[in-house]
Structure formats: C-alpha cells, structure tokens
Amino acid sequence: MPRSGGHISAAPPTLADVAELAGVSRQTVSNAVNNPDLLRADTLARVQDAIDKLGYQPNRAARSLRTRASHLIGLRMPALQEGTANAMMDRFVHTFVEAAAETGYHVLLFYGDPADPLDGYDELLRSTAVDAFVVTDTHLGGQQTTWLQSRRARFVSFGRPWTQPDAKHPWVDVDLAYGAEIATEHLIERGHSKIAWIGWHKDSLLGEERRSGWTHAMHTHGLSTTGLASRTEDSISSGKAAADAILDETEPTALVCASDTLAMGVLHSLFERRLRLGEDIAVVGFDDSQVAQTVPPGITSVRPPLEEAARELVKALEELLATPSYAAPGVMLKPVLTVRGSS
Amino acid sequence: MPRSGGHISAAPPTLADVAELAGVSRQTVSNAVNNPDLLRADTLARVQDAIDKLGYQPNRAARSLRTRASHLIGLRMPALQEGTANAMMDRFVHTFVEAAAETGYHVLLFYGDPADPLDGYDELLRSTAVDAFVVTDTHLGGQQTTWLQSRRARFVSFGRPWTQPDAKHPWVDVDLAYGAEIATEHLIERGHSKIAWIGWHKDSLLGEERRSGWTHAMHTHGLSTTGLASRTEDSISSGKAAADAILDETEPTALVCASDTLAMGVLHSLFERRLRLGEDIAVVGFDDSQVAQTVPPGITSVRPPLEEAARELVKALEELLATPSYAAPGVMLKPVLTVRGSS
DNA sequence: ACCATGTCTTGGAACGATCCAGAGTTCTAC
DNA sequence: GTAGAACTCTGGATCGTTCCAAGACATGGT
Structure with a gap:
C-alpha cells in the first residue's frame, strides 16, 4: 500500500511524496536539495514549494547510508572531577557544539570507562556512527591518537601531540x-x-x-x-x-x-x-x-581562548572531511590574562 | 564488482561478509546479533567466530533506516552562563551521558539559539535523527514541551511541567x-x-x-x-x-x-x-x-541527586520508546545537604 | 529538415541492515 | 513409519536516499 497523504499521516514525508506533489521525479527533488543549480528556476521554485508545504527534511539514516557520512562528530565525555575547579572542558564542549552547528555538524557525546582511554571509540568507528572524532586529553599520552591513526579514523585533537612530535593529524592547542x-x-x-x-x-x-x-x-x-x-x-x-x-x-x-x-x-x-x-x-x-x-x-x-580553539578545530575538521589526505599544521593559540581582585 | 575481502579492505565488513565467511545466510547473521536464541548453539558459535574475526559491527545508518530507531537521544546544549556558579547542567549532562550509555543510547548534543527555546528541535525531528529528546528548562514555560507534544515527538523532561499540571510526558525533578x-x-x-x-x-x-x-x-x-x-x-x-x-x-x-x-x-x-x-x-x-x-x-x-535523576530519566525513556503510549507518573527526588565550613 | 550540443529530467540500482513468508530439517507421538 | 509440530535457516522485498547512465527536450548551426 502506498504511503497516504504525507502531510496528514504521522510518518514524515519522503522524497517520493515531494516528487509526487511537485510533479517531478525523485532525483529532481534530490537535486533541488543538494545541487539547486542543476534545476531550471521555475522547476526549483515548484519543488521548493512542495518541500515547504510538506515540511520535508531528508531522512538522516537513509542519506547517511548512501553517502557514508553521518555529519556527526564524536566527542568522548571528559571525566567529571568533583572537588576541583576544573571546568575548562565543559566550556570547551559548549563552544565546540556551537561552532560545529554552524557548519551543519552535530556532536555525538559518548561515554568511555575512565580507566581505559580507548573505550568507546571502537564501537562508533566500526558502526560508522560518526564522521570524525575530537580527542581531548593528549597530554595523557598518545594512546588515543596512535590507535585512531592505526584504524585510519579521522580525527582532530584539542591538545598538541605531546609525545609524538611528528604526528600528522590536525591539532589546536593553547600556549x-x-x-x-x-x-x-x-x-x-x-x-x-x-x-x-x-x-x-x-x-x-x-x-x-x-x-x-x-x-x-x-x-x-x-x-x-x-x-x-x-x-x-x-x-x-x-x-x-x-x-x-x-x-x-x-x-x-x-x-x-x-x-x-x-x-x-x-x-x-x-x-x-x-x-x-x-x-x-x-x-x-x-x-x-x-x-x-x-x-x-x-x-x-x-x-584559554576556547571559542577560537573550537572554531579552528571545526575548520580543520571540515578540511579533513573534504580531503582525506589533509595534513594541517598545528595551531597554537595564545591565552589572555583576565585580571581580577586577587592581584 | 563484489566487495573484496572485507578483513583486508579498508571498508568495514558487512553482514554479507560475515555470512559468507560463516557459510550461512545474511538473515542468520542478523539473528545471531539480535535474537541469538533463535539459532542452534553450534551455528551461533560459528557466526560469532566470523563476527569476531572480521570485527563486524552493524552499520548504524542501515539499521536505523530499517528499524526507524537511531538510538540517539537529543539534548539541547544549555546556555553557558559566565560569571555565575551555575554548573548544575554540566553535571547533569555528564551523568546523563553515562546513564544513557548503559542502555546503549548515545547523546546527540545540539545547539539552539538561546533567544528561541524551540530552535534546533524541528530539524532533528523531521530528519528522524533522534529517537527522543531530553528537555531541561521547563521552568521557563511550557513552550518546548507543548510544541514537542503537538509534533508527537517523544521526550522526557528534567524539571516538572510547571505551567501544565496535567501534562502527560514523563518527568523527573528535584524537590x-x-x-x-x-x-x-x-x-x-x-x-x-x-x-x-x-x-x-x-x-x-x-x-x-x-x-x-x-x-x-x-x-x-x-x-x-x-x-x-x-x-x-x-x-x-x-x-x-x-x-x-x-x-x-x-x-x-x-x-x-x-x-x-x-x-x-x-x-x-x-x-x-x-x-x-x-x-x-x-x-x-x-x-x-x-x-x-x-x-x-x-x-x-x-x-540535587543528579545521578539518580539521570538514571530515572533513562528508565523513563526506555519505557517510552518501548511503548509509545507510555504515560509515566512524574518522579520527584529529594536533595541532600552537603555540610561544609560555611555553616 | 537534419544533426550536434547542451540542459533538464528520468527510472533503475545501490548503500547495509531488518522484516516477512516460506522451505528445509529435526523431533515427538501415535 | 508417518503426520504434525517445533525448530532452523533462507531468499526476496523493503526502508529513503543518492549515484548512474541514459532518455527527452529545446536550441542553434548548416
């Protein structure tokens, strides 16, 4: 039985629904979304109308399956340290999520056993759940980056490659x-x-x-x-x-x-x-x-200029995902001093 | 051209690769992963072997497309407040990610314009990117929950439905x-x-x-x-x-x-x-x-007992996703007093 | 009128998993 | 020994999208 209505049914509308409403083929709708310049102006307008009318949005899973890109960036939840003043990572996560959103990427937060720096990565990598990772605790040793590199995973790190001066992945750090x-x-x-x-x-x-x-x-x-x-x-x-x-x-x-x-x-x-x-x-x-x-x-x-760091990392990620062989130079940012009453 | 090797090629192995190696059909491998009791013990062992050998992990996009479940929970990044001591939400995010991981869910963090409490939800909902949301700032009014309800989205809230005493979504709050x-x-x-x-x-x-x-x-x-x-x-x-x-x-x-x-x-x-x-x-x-x-x-x-709150929310989410009509009673948790030198 | 050229559009195949219905096998009971 | 149930396993269809190769259409030159 064919899908009924689309704008009435509870199920989200599909490309086919839009195509039918606009009186064009599926491929044309797909082009309207991904390569609008391929369409004649009046066709594009008609398709766009249908898209708006139905509230169509491409299904992420289907798109992801075909294109092999999830538009998700994996970020392992940094360990929470009670009784300390260390909240830099939280601020970083905030700014990173914001910066990533601007380029259409969302952040997949995952949890890993604090005792094992590699825990959690493998599953996401093998199930092709994310396009790339952001690695954060590079000063604890190069385990994560070395392993990711050996698995040919794409990643950038917030933190210079301390123990591997010749590492080739993009990184951003604060001096x-x-x-x-x-x-x-x-x-x-x-x-x-x-x-x-x-x-x-x-x-x-x-x-x-x-x-x-x-x-x-x-x-x-x-x-x-x-x-x-x-x-x-x-x-x-x-x-x-x-x-x-x-x-x-x-x-x-x-x-x-x-x-x-x-x-x-x-x-x-x-x-x-x-x-x-x-x-x-x-x-x-x-x-x-x-x-x-x-x-x-x-x-x-x-x-530390976390906002800038997040932006640089997102920029590096974009390049990396566009050209797999991309080898960025590391970026070192300068912190500023916030002067308050204590000095 | 058929996929070559699988364990040699860079592309991740698929169900078909495992099936071929184990000498069974695709469906049998799928059952081995999702319904192991359906298989004879020796077959299961053979398939399991092949899975281990190839390092197979189901492709998330494909699975998600078929089952219409992404195993992702959407959480809108709470606004960052500099110059305050408000970091409760960060602690909550931490504990929630951890609790969700235990039941196989990951957290999709997304950004929304702080001026618009609804920003960001629509896109994820329409693209079926997440199975459900966790809503946090219910004390700012029922806008988010009302809207989500009208879109028939699944969600739970951390925070009671202040302005809608008859709301039917599961919630957890601290007294x-x-x-x-x-x-x-x-x-x-x-x-x-x-x-x-x-x-x-x-x-x-x-x-x-x-x-x-x-x-x-x-x-x-x-x-x-x-x-x-x-x-x-x-x-x-x-x-x-x-x-x-x-x-x-x-x-x-x-x-x-x-x-x-x-x-x-x-x-x-x-x-x-x-x-x-x-x-x-x-x-x-x-x-x-x-x-x-x-x-x-x-x-x-x-x-506030955030760990407990996170666990309760994940529990409610599981029920909600298992039975769409699920209407949980709200859960009210009691905080404890941490006594320190100031009193 | 004809063909070459380029633009626009099309239907079929593919991504990798699960659902479904049915085929093959084993086991139990009379 | 055989019917019937119970258990295992299989091949084809399907989810919604994008890729591909080729068809339809208009345009312009000879």
Missing part, C-alpha cells in the same frame, strides 16, 4: 607557557619580585610547560627562582599544603598557580592564616574557571 | 522546597534563629518554590521571617547588594541563598566587611557547584 609568562609579568609589573610557583609534578608535561613560562619571565627580569617553586598534585588539599610550606619558608608576596584548583588550595591556606587575598598577597590561577570568576575578590586567571 | 527546608533546619539546629533568605524575583517559579521551604521551616520552629527575605536577580552583584542591605538592616546570623551564585554574592559582601564565613556568619547555597565545593572553608549547599 600555556606563554600564559604563565604573562601571568608572572603581570605580577612583576605590579611590583612583586618574590613570586612563587605552585605547580604539578615533574612527570606532567602540561605542568612543566607552564612552569617554564614562570621560570622564563623571572629570569628575564633578573629575578631568582630559588626556593620559590613547588610541585604537587592537582588538588585543593595539596595546593593548600604547598602554599603552607612555601609561605612559611620563603615568604613570597605573590603566587602563580598551575591551575585554578591549586589556586583554591592557596586560598584555603590564606583563609586559615587570615591573610587577605589581593591585599596581603597576590594569586594568579589558570583556566579562568567559574570559581576564579566568582570567588571574592575574583582570581586573576589565564584564560 | 528544592524540601532542599530549602533542610538547609534552614540545619541552621536552626546549629543554633541560629535569625535566618535570612536571599532569593529570586516573585515571578520565578523555581524561586518561589525554594522560598516556601525556608518559610515553612521557619514557621514550623516558631521563628519570624519578617524583614528577613529579599528577592533579586540571579547574579553575583545583586546577591552582594541584597546581602549588604539585609546585613545592615536586620543583622541575621545566617543566610540561605536560592543559588550558589547568590551565595557568592554574599561572600563578596562579607569579604568587603571583613566578616569570616562560617565563624561570624553562616551561609548555605544551592546546587553544590564546584564553587561551593572549593571556596574556603567550603559552602554548605543543597545537592
């Missing part, structure tokens, strides 16, 4: 060594000279990167870094412990922290010592999290 | 009047009697709801609420202004805030007055945001 540098110079300008660093362990690539910015700024201005650096875990309690130790020993007048989480740890230490943030001591954090934005009197923080 | 009540009672237990309320404007349904919990707790314990309530916008600056006013006028010893954002506004006021949070004055917030978790000495906050 956070530079971020630490401008943070430190901002404090120097404000008259500080004993500026401490509270960062992560030596084996953290991200941590060493950021630290180098602080070191560089200090040395450039002829300031000593001796006894002013400490390295610890990325948690509030260890940030507090590190601040306690360094405040007792070296008495710095300002602190640069590798993350807003560590900065919050410092705040806990100050709270206990009844020191006033921004008056008795200056603090600068990283990531410009909601916490940095809202804590009184506001924490000066290095803000 | 935040109760939240305000336990927050207030917690402060009463701690010995406070002059407990102020800093909330939202009268036309905010959510705001009045929460306020009623405070009023109820106060009256139950024979405490007066006169001059202790203020209503304002959900922003840090208005929270600060409200706190300034009420601290000057009524001198309460504790404050209950309708959101963590307002609580942060209060903190700004305290900071200026050099009052110590948790010692000179107690503050309780709402949502248990990262900010509440990390600010020294920690803000006591009403924590």
